[in-house]
Amino acid sequence: MDFFEKHKATLDRAVAALHSRVFFANFPEHPAPAVYGETADADGQQKFKDMLGKKFESLQQPNPSGWAGQEESPYLQQPLGISYPTFTVSALIDEAQKAFHSWRKASVETRTGILLESLERIKARFFEIAYATMHTTGQGYMMAFQASGPHAADRALEAIAAGYEELDRFPANALWDKPMGKFNVQLHKEWRAVPKGISVVIGCSTFPTWNSVTGIYGSLITGNAVIVKPHPGAILPMAIVVAEIQRALQENGYAPTTCQLAVDTAEATITKALAEHPAVKLIDFTGNGIFGSYLESLPGKTVFTEKTGVNSVILDSVDDADKVAANLAFSLCLYSGQMCTAPQNFYIPAAGIKTPAGTLSAEDFGKKLAEQINGLVDNPKAGPFVLGAIQNKKTCERVADAAKLPGEVLLASRVFENPQFKQARVATPILIAVDATQKDIFSKELFGPIALLIKTNDTDASIALAQEMALHHGAISCGAYTTDPTVKEKIADAMALAATPVSFNLTGGIYMNQNAAFSDFHVTGGNPAGNASFTNPEYVTRRFTWVGHREPVSK
Numbered sequence: 001m002d003f004f005e006k007h008k009a010t011l012d013r014a015v016a017a018l019h020s021r022v023f024f025a026n027f028p029e030h031p032a033p034a035v036y037g038e039t040a041d042a043d044g045q046q047k048f049k050d051m052l053g054k055k056f057e058s059l060q061q062p063n064p065s066g067w068a069g070q071e072e073s074p075y076l077q078q079p080l081g082i083s084y085p086t087f088t089v090s091a092l093i094d095e096a097q098k099a100f101h102s103w104r105k106a107s108v109e110t111r112t113g114i115l116l117e118s119l120e121r122i123k124a125r126f127f128e129i130a131y132a133t134m135h136t137t138g139q140g141y142m143m144a145f146q147a148s149g150p151h152a153a154d155r156a157l158e159a160i161a162a163g164y165e166e167l168d169r170f171p172a173n174a175l176w177d178k179p180m181g182k183f184n185v186q187l188h189k190e191w192r193a194v195p196k197g198i199s200v201v202i203g204c205s206t207f208p209t210w211n212s213v214t215g216i217y218g219s220l221i222t223g224n225a226v227i228v229k230p231h232p233g234a235i236l237p238m239a240i241v242v243a244e245i246q247r248a249l250q251e252n253g254y255a256p257t258t259c260q261l262a263v264d265t266a267e268a269t270i271t272k273a274l275a276e277h278p279a280v281k282l283i284d285f286t287g288n289g290i291f292g293s294y295l296e297s298l299p300g301k302t303v304f305t306e307k308t309g310v311n312s313v314i315l316d317s318v319d320d321a322d323k324v325a326a327n328l329a330f331s332l333c334l335y336s337g338q339m340c341t342a343p344q345n346f347y348i349p350a351a352g353i354k355t356p357a358g359t360l361s362a363e364d365f366g367k368k369l370a371e372q373i374n375g376l377v378d379n380p381k382a383g384p385f386v387l388g389a390i391q392n393k394k395t396c397e398r399v400a401d402a403a404k405l406p407g408e409v410l411l412a413s414r415v416f417e418n419p420q421f422k423q424a425r426v427a428t429p430i431l432i433a434v435d436a437t438q439k440d441i442f443s444k445e446l447f448g449p450i451a452l453l454i455k456t457n458d459t460d461a462s463i464a465l466a467q468e469m470a471l472h473h474g475a476i477s478c479g480a481y482t483t484d485p486t487v488k489e490k491i492a493d494a495m496a497l498a499a500t501p502v503s504f505n506l507t508g509g510i511y512m513n514q515n516a517a518f519s520d521f522h523v524t525g526g527n528p529a530g531n532a533s534f535t536n537p538e539y540v541t542r543r544f545t546w547v548g549h550r551e552p553v554s555k
Contacts, residue, residue, distance in 0.1 A: 003113030014161035017518040024518045026157055027150035044127020053081035058243040060256035061085055068265050070232055074138030074389035075421035084235055084263040089273045092262050096198045096225040099255035104195050104223040108167040111221055115160050118248035119153050125240055132236040137206050138389030139335055148209040148237050154517035156213040163221030163540040167193050186553035193544045195223030199282035200274050205391050206338050208234040209241055214534045215284025222543040224282060229262045229271055282543055302542050308445040309474035309529030312345045312466035314491055316459040316482035317354035323507040324481055329372035331511045332429045336387045337449035341477040341513045345442050346453045347462035362455050370411040370431055377416055377428050384418040390425045395448040399427045402450045405441055407434035443473055459487060463494050470498035474529030478502045479512040499526025
């Protein structure tokens, strides 16, 4: 079957959405039986359970050197017991080099069709991937389904569409005819988009698919071979994705090893060896700033990073303080603050926040925020599912250490009971009031459910601090609340100069944590939080090189 023609309508809609930036979602985000089938959820859950304690043998990567796996469910605090084939770095590189030359010569239409077909195959496994994500990352069920399923697939589609458009931007050949007076000089010219080579995509433990598929598909659409190196704590979601990509490749006559899974353990990592290998030309990375900066420093590599950042909320004036507090409380509780876009620093003027009912003091806003957090946590139908579980034990330790910071604890972190998983590793947000002079406390990312309420001299001082944090320490998101158009523009301009997008005056069902494919650029690449952006043209054009050849026209 011609997969390009099969999926051409989807591709056209995706390309149009890239330009219009309006809402577009190719993959429905609600796990409704009417959309995915009456038994899709139960079937996916059973398939996930059937993989526990066994070898993952769906990958088309022969002759492993061993088997390994050390994933643990944050909900059960028990190992999944799944083992995956492991390979030496040299074996992975050798297979990638063999597959590369056939894949790079495939037409952009062929590559596009195969990759779009792989997304349809992945769609059929969204529920399986959802449970795999739940029990590796600790995300709640709905987030796990949406983020690792339809939202990730839309980000992958976005990368395919962006790559297709850039590869189609210039003609493959042309007749160059230059008048020279009595004669013309004529040349046949051709242009080739030449992929860089081997791409390594390094995944993270909290959003294993959402943060990886853009790099995977961005490199594949541009003709590169890809080695996917997932975090040892969150392998299964990506193993399923890679297996489906391999199946689509193999069925169309291309080597499955054009996209490989590279599994390691925390005790014996292969990430540096892969990244430093001279055959590796492209690296995508999501994770901590120190390792990300190391990758960026490697010579001869094109590197795309999303690193740590300090996200701010500027509070100046509001129409409804309760709605604002409710929105921000949800943002703090969502996946227990384990999102790269979660708010951390809340800047409040010493004179208070202006409201229609008068000025609200920083202390009173802190109380409102604490009340909203408690109300959400204590709601048995919402709290446990919004907060999910803590992926890494070190995050719990970080929350405990935060209580010892030199500030006033306005709301202590506590545990709660998840009705479905009694052994879940959990922690609610901690709120701490600190002074604007205590920069040593709030000028670094405190990953997890930790929020700092920072009293500033005035809104101008709040803006200056938020901008400083973004410029010097990075920021991926910023929230701001003001009813004054002049202040709004001042915030927008200051944060734009710090390459940080601002969400203004959010209340209700949209939160600063969220980013939408085809509309929101995730990370800007303009501050220390990362050097790349999902998905601007540069995200794909840096993965290949235009090379032109020319020859005189025969007389």
